[in-house]
Structure formats: structure tokens, C-alpha cells
Amino acid sequence: MSPRSPLLAGLLLALSAFFSASTAVGAAPLKALLITGGCCHNYAFQAQALTEGVNQTVAVQWTVINEGGRGTRAQIPLYDNPDWAKGYDVVVHNECFADTADEGYIRRIVAGHGKGGTPAVVIHCAMHSYRAATIDDWREFLGVTSRRHDHQSRYPVKVVAPEHPALAGFKPDWVTPMDELYIIEKVWPKTTVLAVSPSERDAKEHAVVWTNDYLGTRVFGTTYGHSDDTFRDPTFIDLLTRGLLWAAGRR
Ligand SMILES: [Zn+2]
Numbered sequence: 001m002s003p004r005s006p007l008l009a010g011l012l013l014a015l016s017a018f019f020s021a022s023t024a025v026g027a028a029p030l031k032a033l034l035i036t037g038g039c040c041h042n043y044a045f046q047a048q049a050l051t052e053g054v055n056q057t058v059a060v061q062w063t064v065i066n067e068g069g070r071g072t073r074a075q076i077p078l079y080d081n082p083d084w085a086k087g088y089d090v091v092v093h094n095e096c097f098a099d100t101a102d103e104g105y106i107r108r109i110v111a112g113h114g115k116g117g118t119p120a121v122v123i124h125c126a127m128h129s130y131r132a133a134t135i136d137d138w139r140e141f142l143g144v145t146s147r148r149h150d151h152q153s154r155y156p157v158k159v160v161a162p163e164h165p166a167l168a169g170f171k172p173d174w175v176t177p178m179d180e181l182y183i184i185e186k187v188w189p190k191t192t193v194l195a196v197s198p199s200e201r202d203a204k205e206h207a208v209v210w211t212n213d214y215l216g217t218r219v220f221g222t223t224y225g226h227s228d229d230t231f232r233d234p235t236f237i238d239l240l241t242r243g244l245l246w247a248a249g250r251r
Contacts, residue, residue: 029059030248033088033118035078037068038096041125046094046231053237054244063088073099085112089119090248092240094225096125101132110137119218119247121240124225127182143191143212143219150181152226155197157208166211166220166246167194170239177229177236181206184223188212209239211246220247 034051036043043066051062068074074097078084085091091112100106113120120141127146130138139145157174159167181197184206195209212219220243230236245251 029061030089030244030250031087032060032062032090032092032244032248033085034062034064034092034094035076036064036094037066037070037076038074038125038129039070039072039098040096041226042228043094043096045228046225049228049231050092050094050237050240053231053234054241056237057241058245060244068095068097071097073097075100075102075105079105079108082108082111084108085118090121090244091118092121092123092244093126093129094123095129097129098125098131100130101134103133103135106130106133106135106138110141113141113214113217113219115215115217117215117217119249120214120220121243121247122219122221123240124180124182124223127221127223139186140188141212141214141219142221143188143210143214144184144207144221144223145186145188146182146184146223148183149223150183150199150201152178152180153200154178155181155208155224157195157197157224158205159195159209161192161194164192164194164211165251166242167209170242171235174235176224177233178227179224179230180226181208182223190214209243218247218249220244 036047047064054060065078067076122142131147155176159172190213192211193207196205197208198205209222
């Protein structure tokens with residue numbers, strides 16, 4: 001068939017109309033930036049499990065930054081650029097640099113999510129990153145303050161906001177694989193707690209899934225995500241997928 005065939009031309013026209021209609025209703029792939037690396041976790045594996053797991057159900061075009069080594073202190077070159085978050089629909093923070101305390105560096109990171117900035121998903125040790133800093137900018141962005149965790153165990157997850165669009169339809173009786181319970185010292189005022197787990201030490205319930213409104217930017221967080229087994233759990237991948245979609249304004 002010649003490329004000039006009216007049949008083929010008609011088909012191409014129909015296809016192009018179909019794809020522009022799909023784009024118009026929001027079916028274009030999400031552009032996501034995953035920032036990972038640092039201490040205490042198998043981040044190469046987690047990055048693979050997260051990106052491949054999410055893409056089972058949602059079309060996401062990932063950019064993965066795994067820099068800074070495996071220590072507790074690093075400043076990665078990405079954040080040298082004040083526009084580092086521009087051009088992405090959502091940024092996923094799954095990094096672990098507790099002893100990095102440089103205030104200018106931390107403020108440049110947070111500024112990427114400030115007013116009119118890029119939405120975020122924050123996972124596990126992101127909550128203990130920049131823990132050594134005296135400024136609270138990062139913790140206000142996260143929506144929770146945590147500085148320590150309980151022992152590893154399999155923790156039951158109680159959904160407390162089942163109607164919230166980020167969790168509507170989520171498995172109601174999930175028990176995590178072996179993971180750490182982060183002790184939440186403070187829930188910031190713009191945070192909505194979506195699920196909690198009890199400490200095995202004193203039965204106190206701690207937020208384990210939440211959303212935050214950071215200067216008008218959506219943030220979705222979970223303190224789970226320590227072990228490889230958690231990242232192998234389809235329910236955890238489902239949780240992150242929901243969080244990603246909600247943060248990016250797709251639900
Ligand atoms: Zn951990």
C-alpha cells in the first residue's frame with residue numbers, strides 16, 4: 001500500500017485524533033522524578049521495584065537520581081539548580097541523609113515544592129533526612145516531624161480516612177511486611193492523617209500515611225518502606241501508586 005493511499009491517510013488522521021483526545025483527558029504519561037540513595041536501605045532494588053511496580057498500572061515516565069552514596073551525609077548536584085523540580089508532574093523522595101544540615105541546601109530542595117511548585121511523594125527515610133538541621137523547613141514540607149523509630153515488626157495499618165480520594169478503595173486490613181514504625185512527634189497543621197499503626201511498646205498510634213498541603217502543593221507521605229519485602233508487597237506498591245496519582249492531581 002502506498003503511503004499516499006486514502007485509506008492509510010484516513011487511518012492516520014483517525015489515530016492522531018484519538019491520541020490528541022486521549023491527551024486532552026489526561027492520559028499522557030506522568031513525568032516523575034525519583035530521588036533516592038543514602039544510608040541503611042537497598043535503594044537500587046527499591047527504585048526498580050517502585051518504578052516497575054507503579055508502571056504495571058499507570059503510565060509513568062521516570063527519571064531516577066540515585067546519588068550521594070550510602071552514608072548519612074551528602075549534597076547531590078541535582079539541587080544546585082534552583083529549578084531542579086521544574087518540568088515534572090511529581091517528585092518522589094526516597095532518600096536517607098539524616099546528617100546533612102546545610103540550611104541553604106535544604107531550603108533549595110523545599111523551594112522546589114513551595115508555592116506553585118511540584119507535588120511530592122515522601123517515603124520512609126525521607127522523614128529522617130535532614131534530621132540534624134535546626135531549621136524546620138523540610139519537616140513542614142513533609143507534614144510530620146519524626147526523629148526515631150520503633151523496632152522492626154509486621155505492623156497493622158488502620159485506615160482512618162477511608163473516603164479520602166488518595167485512599168478510597170485501599171485494602172482496609174493491611175499488615176506490613178517487616179518494617180519500622182516511625183515515631184511521629186508532631187503532625188503539622190495542614191496535614192491530614194489517612195492511616196495509623198500502633199506502637200508495640202506503648203500502643204500509641206502513629207500516622208503512617210498522610211497528605212499535606214504545603215503552601216498549596218500536594219504532598220503524600222508514608223513512613224513505611226524500610227525493607228525489600230515491603231517493596232515486594234503489591235499492597236505497598238498500590239499505596240504508592242495511589243499517592244503518586246493523588247499528588248499529581250489525577251484523583
Ligand atoms: Zn529504615
